[in-house]
Amino acid sequence: xxxxxxxxxxxxxxxxxxxxxxxxxxxxxxxxxxxxxxxxxxxxxxxxxxxxxxxxxxxxxxxxxxxxxxxxxxxxxxxxxxxxxxxxxxxxxxxxxxxxxxxxxxxxxxxxxxxxxxxxxxxxxxxxxxxxxxxxxxxxxxxxxxxxxxxxxxxxxxxxxxxxxxxxxxxxxxxxxxxxxxxxxxxxxxxxxxxxxxxxx
Amino acid sequence: xxxxxxxxxxxxxxxxxxxxxxxxxxxxxxxxxxxxxxxxxxxxxxxxxxxxxxxxxxxxxxxxxxxxxxxxxxxxxxxxxxxxxxxxxxxxxxxxxxxxxxxxxxxxxxxxxxxxxxxxxxxxxxxxxxxxxxxxxxxxxxxxxxxxxxxxxxxxxxxxxxxxxxxxxxxxxxxxxxxxxxxxxxxxxxxxxxxxx
Amino acid sequence: xxxxxxxxxxxxxxxxxxxxxxxxxxxxxxxxxxxxxxxxxxxxxxxxxxxxxxxxxxxxxxxxxxxxxxxxxxxxxxxxxxxxxxxxxxxxxxxxxxxxxxxxxxxxxxxxxxxxxxxxxxxxxxxxxxxxxxxxxxxxxxxxxxxxxxxxxxxxxxxxxxxxxxxxxxxxxxxxxxxxxxxxxxxxx
Numbered sequence: 001x002x003x004x005x006x007x008x009x010x011x012x013x014x015x016x017x018x019x020x021x022x023x024x025x026x027x028x029x030x031x032x033x034x035x036x037x038x039x040x041x042x043x044x045x046x047x048x049x050x051x052x053x054x055x056x057x058x059x060x061x062x063x064x065x066x067x068x069x070x071x072x073x074x075x076x077x078x079x080x081x082x083x084x085x086x087x088x089x090x091x092x093x094x095x096x097x098x099x100x101x102x103x104x105x106x107x108x109x110x111x112x113x114x115x116x117x118x119x120x121x122x123x124x125x126x127x128x129x130x131x132x133x134x135x136x137x138x139x140x141x142x143x144x145x146x147x148x149x150x151x152x153x154x155x156x157x158x159x160x161x162x163x164x165x166x167x168x169x170x171x172x173x174x175x176x177x178x179x180x181x182x183x184x185x186x187x188x189x190x191x192x193x194x195x196x197x198x199x200x201x
Numbered sequence: 202x203x204x205x206x207x208x209x210x211x212x213x214x215x216x217x218x219x220x221x222x223x224x225x226x227x228x229x230x231x232x233x234x235x236x237x238x239x240x241x242x243x244x245x246x247x248x249x250x251x252x253x254x255x256x257x258x259x260x261x262x263x264x265x266x267x268x269x270x271x272x273x274x275x276x277x278x279x280x281x282x283x284x285x286x287x288x289x290x291x292x293x294x295x296x297x298x299x300x301x302x303x304x305x306x307x308x309x310x311x312x313x314x315x316x317x318x319x320x321x322x323x324x325x326x327x328x329x330x331x332x333x334x335x336x337x338x339x340x341x342x343x344x345x346x347x348x349x350x351x352x353x354x355x356x357x358x359x360x361x362x363x364x365x366x367x368x369x370x371x372x373x374x375x376x377x378x379x380x381x382x383x384x385x386x387x388x389x390x391x392x393x394x395x396x397x398x
Numbered sequence: 399x400x401x402x403x404x405x406x407x408x409x410x411x412x413x414x415x416x417x418x419x420x421x422x423x424x425x426x427x428x429x430x431x432x433x434x435x436x437x438x439x440x441x442x443x444x445x446x447x448x449x450x451x452x453x454x455x456x457x458x459x460x461x462x463x464x465x466x467x468x469x470x471x472x473x474x475x476x477x478x479x480x481x482x483x484x485x486x487x488x489x490x491x492x493x494x495x496x497x498x499x500x501x502x503x504x505x506x507x508x509x510x511x512x513x514x515x516x517x518x519x520x521x522x523x524x525x526x527x528x529x530x531x532x533x534x535x536x537x538x539x540x541x542x543x544x545x546x547x548x549x550x551x552x553x554x555x556x557x558x559x560x561x562x563x564x565x566x567x568x569x570x571x572x573x574x575x576x577x578x579x580x581x582x583x584x585x586x587x
Contacts, residue, residue, distance in 0.1 A: 175523035294507035372425035
């Protein structure tokens with residue numbers, strides 16, 4: 001009978017026991033190390049934490065300065081797109097583009113990266129959300145002559161120079177009864193998990 | 202009966218184990234290579250139903266067309282058309298038939314995927330979703346190379362995929378590993394005289 | 399003796415590993431959509447979407463509008479027209495996966511031959527009423543359920559599963575199938 005293994009010495013037995021005892025410590029550590037990335041993206045991949053912006057105030061967000069300048073119902077801008085019981089709410093945000101070095105200090109993070117996945121929405125008192133309506137060509141809201149008025153998405157792709165002042169205009173289809181009370185929100189890739197909630201006047 | 206004791210004996214044991222493992226790995230790789238060696242596809246009878254993983258296929262006719270066929274405008278030159286009856290054997294609606302047939306010759310070198318048209322009610326829906334257990338007649342339309350003479354008969358390879366309950370990347374179920382299931386030969390009718398109606 | 403014991407232990411370990419592999423749920427089962435069950439006629443509330451099935455109709459042929467004229471669509475199986483109402487509850491919802499699931503597990507997607515009768519996007523505050531058209535095998539008509547989800551694999555999202563137990567029945571107890579159902583009139587949808 002060939003015997004490959006020898007009876008373990010005292011030193012080997014001691015190390016075996018040590019290895020076994022470290023397992024309950026090492027396994028949770030390994031799980032935590034593997035899950036840390038998931039937790040990071042859970043936190044930084046969605047807008048979770050609201051930052052209130054008082055009426056008329058300016059907030060620094062995504063390296064730029066944002067002010068809510070208008071929120072009015074304009075159903076006459078595109079009557080065909082408005083279902084019965086709804087209205088078209090138009091939000092105007094005034095933005096002063098940052099120099100891309102100011103707020104976040106992420107090296108040379110560019111305007112486009114900070115503004116990526118720019119989402120303007122409206123939220124009511126019960127937490128119900130509406131995202132911007134897809135209206136198509138609407139000259140009543142986006143006149144061809146005024147290049148500085150556009151949706152946040154199209155501004156974010158337009159390579160604006162630092163210190164430029166723009167108007168981000170978004171339109172929302174919301175039920176008529178909640179239109180007087182909803183508040184605009186703003187979320188940017190570079191600032192997640194934070195998002196802005198603007199108080200109305 | 203020798204005892205493996207001492208450094209030399211221990212080394213011998215390690216060597217023995219290593220050589221055994223190496224032989225096992227080499228034999229395994231060799232078997233795997235032999236297993237993937239392409240076999241010439243079996244010759245099938247075009248008049249009978251052919252079962253692939255996902256489809257029950259019955260070839261009906263092959264022909265060439267010019268100008269327009271089944272509501273598809275052919276930009277330049279001719280097209281090769283294969284009509285077939287397809288029955289979805291899976292449990293879910295599918296349109297995974299883009300690589301089901303491969304004409305062996307007669308197309309331009311790039312072999313674009315065919316346009317697939319449903320032949321029912323004359324509506325001509327493209328890339329129709331075929332529902333489980335419901336047979337449908339469809340036409341596979343390949344553009345032919347410029348100046349290519351239509352062959353009198355043509356061999357088609359029928360491909361089949363295998364079901365995997367978990368794919369290697371995401372653990373999702375799906376149909377993978379396409380392999381030729383066989384080949385059949387059909388006479389190719391010239392323009393204007395093809396089709397079964 | 400020791401070698402034999404080793405072989406036995408190895409065999410038991412292999413069996414145990416195989417058992418674990420065969421019996422454990424797949425990742426897709428752990429992280430897929432969460433079913434929310436309900437019945438025809440009642441409002442079923444998922445995480446973001448509420449829906450109610452009002453009517454199920456079976457037909458051998460379907461008359462649909464096509465280029466300002468009516469066209470008849472035939473089938474080797476059965477046409478099913480499901481009339482339903484859907485509303486987003488908290489945020490905008492898109493609904494891409496709408497399937498008819500037969501009692502034996504056959505999954506029929508919405509027909510791409512009949513014109514779409516229900517939008518894919520839903521807003522909070524607006525109930526959308528519409529029709530879903532399926533082409534099914536006759537044996538999948540009774541005991542089926544309608545599955546509605548954003549996308550089958552959207553993790554931990556909810557999926558409405560509405561049991562269709564109030565289908566029209568003929569005197570023999572089978573599904574009541576009309577010869578031609580006219581969708582070009584608009585019906586009550």
